[in-house]
Amino acid sequence: NAGVTQTPKFxxxxxxxxxxxxxxxxxxxxxxxxxxxDPGMGLRLIHYSVGEGTTAKGxxxxxxNVSRLKKQNFLLGLESAAPSQTSVYFCASRPTGKxxxxxxxxxxxxxxx
Amino acid sequence: xxxxxQIPAALSVPEGENLVLNCSFTDSAIYNLQWFRQDPxxxxxxxLLIQSSQREQxxxxxxxxxxxxxxxxxxxxxxxxxxxxxxxxCAVGSGxxxxxxxxxxxxxxxx
Numbered sequence: 001n002a003g004v005t006q007t008p009k010f011x012x013x014x015x016x017x018x019x020x021x022x023x024x025x026x027x028x029x030x031x032x033x034x035x036x037x038d039p040g041m042g043l044r045l046i047h048y049s050v051g052e053g054t055t056a057k058g059x060x061x062x063x064x065n066v067s068r069l070k071k072q073n074f075l076l077g078l079e080s081a082a083p084s085q086t087s088v089y090f091c092a093s094r095p096t097g098k099x100x101x102x103x104x105x106x107x108x109x110x111x112x113x
Numbered sequence: 114x115x116x117x118x119q120i121p122a123a124l125s126v127p128e129g130e131n132l133v134l135n136c137s138f139t140d141s142a143i144y145n146l147q148w149f150r151q152d153p154x155x156x157x158x159x160x161l162l163i164q165s166s167q168r169e170q171x172x173x174x175x176x177x178x179x180x181x182x183x184x185x186x187x188x189x190x191x192x193x194x195x196x197x198x199x200x201x202x203c204a205v206g207s208g209x210x211x212x213x214x215x216x217x218x219x220x221x222x223x224x
Contacts, residue, residue, distance in 0.1 A: 031210060042117075042202070042216040043157075050210055058211065090156060099164065101147055102204070102212065104157040 001026050004105035006091050012111045013081045021076040021108050023091030029103075030096045032074040034058075034066060036087040037107075043090065049074055081112045115140045115207040119215035127223050130193050134218045136186040136203035144206030148177050148188050151200045151217070160188070160201075193222045 007022045023032065030051050035043040035058075045058030049068040063085060065077045074093075078085060091105040116139045126132055136146070145164045149157040161170045161177040163186065169178040176189040190197060200219045204212040 033212075035214075040216060043204075043214040045211060045213075048210060056210075092157075099162070101159040101162045102157075103159065104149075106156045 003027065004091055004093055004103050006089075006105040006108050008108060009106065010109045012113065013078075014113055015082060017081050018077070018079050019081065019110075020078075021089055021091075021110075023074045023076070023093075023105060024072055025074075025091075025093040025103070026072060027093065027095075027103065028071070029093035030071075031094050032068065033092040033102070034064075034074065034076045035090045035092065036060065037090060038087050046076065046089075081110075083112045086110060086112045115143075115205060115213045117203060117205050117213050117215040119201075119203060119218050121218060122216065123219040123221075125221045125223060126193055128193060128195060130222075131189070131191050132193055132220075134188040134190070134201050134220070136188070136205075136215055138184045138186075138205045138213075140207065141181045141184055143181060144208060146177075146179055146186050146206065147204045147212070148175075148186075149202045149204065151202060153200075157202065165206075193220075195222050195224045198222050 004025045033048045034046040037043045047066040052071040055066045067075045089108045092102045094102045118137045147162045148160040163179045174191040179186045200217045202217045204214045
């Protein structure tokens, strides 16, 4: 199993450009999450999904959109990038139930200039 | 609103020392609690998961405890090694789906 993979690993955008981050998991997990990690702020939840075709807002959803058209993929879109969106983005997934851990991808480092 | 705090923000200890990392949360109605390790520039690796009905979990030299009534969890690391140097994060399951993270404790174990 590859686990949770993220594409791309690094990206530099100019203000106003758009891009999509791809998260893929091969563990048949129902729940998927997008977080951002900033120095001194910890990880903050952007959006999450509890199953194929569902999405919901987390703590910091503004400026981002998501889609979960297939169970194994969770896409995070930035329609018009801003310097405040410079961050490291992590995707995670987990099965349903209290017993199960979150599994994280390696992260995408995004810089918006 | 659930808030999660980890103190201290950084810790430096000599090799071989036993140590305790702290995680505090404000709302005791938690789903579960997970401890992670993060190496510089890397993703998060799960260490231990404690369900809300459990008091502790152990894995090798690691032991995590949970006291919901006082809003605290501790991660105990026995006989620390330089390879344990990393940032340790706790995440509180708040509701069925969401997790709230602390800002982490950066640990350095000196050889």
